[in-house]
Amino acid sequence: MAGGCSLNKLYKFAPMKDFRITPVKRRVAVLTSGGLDSSVLLAEMARRGREVFPVYLKAGLVWERAESRLLVRFITRLDRSNIAPLTILEAAANAAASDHWSRTGRGVPGYRAAVESNYLPGRNLSLLTSAAVFCAHRRIGEIAMALLESNPFPDARPEFFRAFERTVALGVALRLKITMPFLGMAKEDIIRLGRSLPLELTLTCASPIRGRHCGKCTKCAERIEAFKRSGVVDPTSYAWRPR
Numbered sequence: 001m002a003g004g005c006s007l008n009k010l011y012k013f014a015p016m017k018d019f020r021i022t023p024v025k026r027r028v029a030v031l032t033s034g035g036l037d038s039s040v041l042l043a044e045m046a047r048r049g050r051e052v053f054p055v056y057l058k059a060g061l062v063w064e065r066a067e068s069r070l071l072v073r074f075i076t077r078l079d080r081s082n083i084a085p086l087t088i089l090e091a092a093a094n095a096a097a098s099d100h101w102s103r104t105g106r107g108v109p110g111y112r113a114a115v116e117s118n119y120l121p122g123r124n125l126s127l128l129t130s131a132a133v134f135c136a137h138r139r140i141g142e143i144a145m146a147l148l149e150s151n152p153f154p155d156a157r158p159e160f161f162r163a164f165e166r167t168v169a170l171g172v173a174l175r176l177k178i179t180m181p182f183l184g185m186a187k188e189d190i191i192r193l194g195r196s197l198p199l200e201l202t203l204t205c206a207s208p209i210r211g212r213h214c215g216k217c218t219k220c221a222e223r224i225e226a227f228k229r230s231g232v233v234d235p236t237s238y239a240w241r242p243r
Contacts, residue, residue, distance in 0.1 A: 019173040023141025028179075029053045029134065030144045031127055032086070034067035036223065037146035039074050039202045040194035041182060045144055046080045053084045055134060057091035057127045066208040074201040089134060091126045124155035128164055128178070136172045147180045148187060187226035200235035215240040 030045055032038045032054045046052045056071060058064055072086055124145075131143055147156055154160065161178045168176040182190060191199070206217040213220050215238035224241070227234035 021136055021139060021172065021174040023135075023175070024051075024139045027051045027053065027138070027140045028142045028144050029055050029131055029138070029140045031131060031146075032056055032071060034071035034074070034202060035146075035204045036187065036194070036199060036202045036226075037148060037182060037190050039071070039199075040190050040197060041144060041146040042075070042083070043078055043080075043194060043197050044181070046078065046083050049082065051082050051084070052080075053134075053138060053140060054086045055131050056086055056088045057130055058088060059091040059123075059126060063203065063206060063208050066205075066211045067203045069211065070201050070203050074198060077198045077201060087134065089130045091130050124160070125164075132164075132168045132172060132174070132176055135176060136174050141175060142177045142179055144179050144181060146182050146190075148182055148190070149184050186229075187222060188230035191226055191230040191232050195230075195232045200237070209239040213238045215242070 026049070028045055028050045030038065030042045030052055032042050034056070042052060042054055054071075054075060056068055058068075068086075068088060075083060075086055128143065135141070135143060161180075165176055165178055168174055203213065204219045204223040205213040206219045207214045213223070213236055215224070220238065223236065224234065224238075227236070
């Protein structure tokens with residue numbers, strides 16, 4: 001700045017305490033995709049007696065319509081008074097990725113593709129940004145996410161989440177905590193934990209066919225193999241299933 005002036009000298013900022021948001025105890029926002037992991041997390045948080053706000057973020061992905069429809073049915077089936085109605089938000093979309101397979105449905109990673117092929121750049125950053133604003137308006141101090149042991153992506157690292165928490169505290173004046181209760185668990189562990197839940201009303205597919213799992217994509221492969229390892233009967237309806 002000219003003359004060595006700082007922004008603090010040029011502008012008179014109101015004290016942070018004037019904008020501070022005090023969260024309501026026991027409230028938690030659960031980022032729910034309608035998949036196995038986040039659906040079981042939603043039910044688990046409700047079982048623990050939390051006041052649960054399920055949040056679904058739309059980003060223009062090809063599987064969202066099938067996902068969100070099943071998610072509404074899953075929540076209805078749970079029939080818990082401490083679960084609020086599903087909130088659907090628009091996530092910040094990356095226009096530069098409009099030709100990505102997740103939006104076009106072309107070139108979807110196949111059954112034997114690596115887990116890394118499912119990476120959507122900036123996915124968690126986009127989801128959390130919209131969810132944090134929602135939490136500020138609802139006075140919610142915690143966002144729960146269903147990350148497991150197998151997530152290798154850069155926006156799934158602990159240092160990313162801690163940095164995001166600090167950003168929200170500075171930019172929104174909300175002490176927001178991001179929790180990952182399933183971190184370190186495998187998908188088969190989640191299946192065993194939720195074996196009494198209506199898991200047939202969850203969707204883990206990148207290319208659903210009339211609301212059913214395609215059975216051919218990487219996500220379906222992950223689901224099918226996890227059910228095999230879990231020892232739990234797979235109630236999923238697949239359009240095609242490998243021998």
